[in-house]
Amino acid sequence: MNGFAMRNTKAQSTDQTAAGCYTARFAEAQYLLKRIAGRLADHKKRQAAAPADWGYAGDLGRITEQLAYVLADLGDRSAVDAKGLEY
Numbered sequence: 001m002n003g004f005a006m007r008n009t010k011a012q013s014t015d016q017t018a019a020g021c022y023t024a025r026f027a028e029a030q031y032l033l034k035r036i037a038g039r040l041a042d043h044k045k046r047q048a049a050a051p052a053d054w055g056y057a058g059d060l061g062r063i064t065e066q067l068a069y070v071l072a073d074l075g076d077r078s079a080v081d082a083k084g085l086e087y
Contacts, residue, residue: 047056068079072087080087 007032043056043059047053050056065083066081068083068085069087071078072080077087
């Protein structure tokens with residue numbers, strides 16, 4: 001595991017508030033976005049070392065689709081619509 005396991009919300013303590021849970025998950029999302037940015041920078045460096053390798057472009061095609069779905073989940077469907085993805 002990478003340090004963050006999915007949490008079963010049904011097993012959460014009844015002492016936790018919605019606001020407290022939101023704050024913790026917001027911080028986790030920010031942390032994951034920071035890690036994603038770092039991994040994208042590493043990916044770009046590896047691609048630069050092998051510019052003829054189409055695998056890197058394929059990686060980003062899949063990743064950008066996944067990110068488009070994340071954006072749609074946050075209320076902005078523009079990327080899924082632009083890519084012609086079902087949502």
